[in-house]
Amino acid sequence: MPDSFSQRLLQAIGAERERRAPPADFPALPPLPAGRYRDPAFLALERDALWRGGWLYAGHADELPAPGSFLVWDRLGAPVILLRHPDGEPRAFFNACRHRGGPLVDAKSGCLDTQLRCRYHGWSYDFDGRLSGLRDRRDFPQLAPADCRLASLRCERFGNWIFVNADPEAEPLRDWLGPVGDYFERLDLDSLRLVHRELFDINCNFKILLEGFLEVYHLGNVHTGTVDRFLDYRATLMLLWPRGHSCMLTANRSRDWQDPGARGMPEIGGATDLERHNNPSLHLFPNLVTPVAATGLPFNLLWPQGDERSLLEVLWFAPGWGDGERPALWERRIENYNRILREDIELVERIQENLRSPGMPDPLLGYAERRIYYWHEQLDQRIGAERIPPGLRVPPRLNALVTEDWP
């Protein structure tokens, strides 16, 4: 990526601040059918299509420190073992024995010597998932141990971030990341460690919360005492990328502003004025949003918990501090961020209540909310538009704006 990358983006953000209307060729966006948030048949289609293929963030290498380290990733209701193979790379297996589905690990995390061993009848598997030990072999004359493997998921790493994909034919993670990967490769990703994890239970369909992360139009009402004081929501550049990914780069109101919660923290190697004086927020379809600061970044991951509840998982990554306790500065930074999230959460739960109201409209989207429309277009593509009842479809409007490139 050329050195002028940040400069070009800063110019493009400045041009957004000055615009007086959407571009002349920007299409009118039809309202989003409200049934997409509450119709059981639609939600069932969404559930099947959205989470069973496609790369999903699952863990960080810090959580798998040694060969044999594992954790159980259970965000989608099917427990998956993430395991560090002795070759250094992660593997992902469903936590279900090939015999009769017994659990291979019980703890949420730990470290295994050389094998996975089922608790029910003791069948064991090596770290490639091959059956390596079978008690009373004489009773299974038909079984060919070499063909007996744990069901696995694709599992790949970008920096220290580990993603899984249930589709064995999926394209490689780096190809799927596209421009999001280009952006992050400017930064010293290997220096980022997992600083903190926080979970929020939220009473709304996960899309309602996600949509709040895809626009800054609400800053001037919901975050008047927080984000709106330092981010200039009108100075926002948005880019729509293939596969449903997108980004939003918003300028700080003043070049002098510095996040008081991040003062004194080291910068990520490779960070520039783009991160120092703006908020680049990247979205990986379907459920990861990360607003990047020069000193660190939270991953906001949204997971459905049924149709009317969701889990927001916030993971903080930042340059390490050597050995010892986490610097005390982090308490304030995390609390500042959580305060902003609580402003969002309080609001989105009201919208969920309104989904039951005859007064709930089909949401209307303005130009600054086009990433939301794009997200829904992508959902329909995943489901297959022909499978969706016509009244609940989102007709594609934004194809012409989708680009592989940065400005």
Ligand code: FES
């Ligand atoms: S279910 Fe695993 S050994 Fe029987």
Ligand SMILES: [Fe+2]
């Ligand atoms: Fe918000």
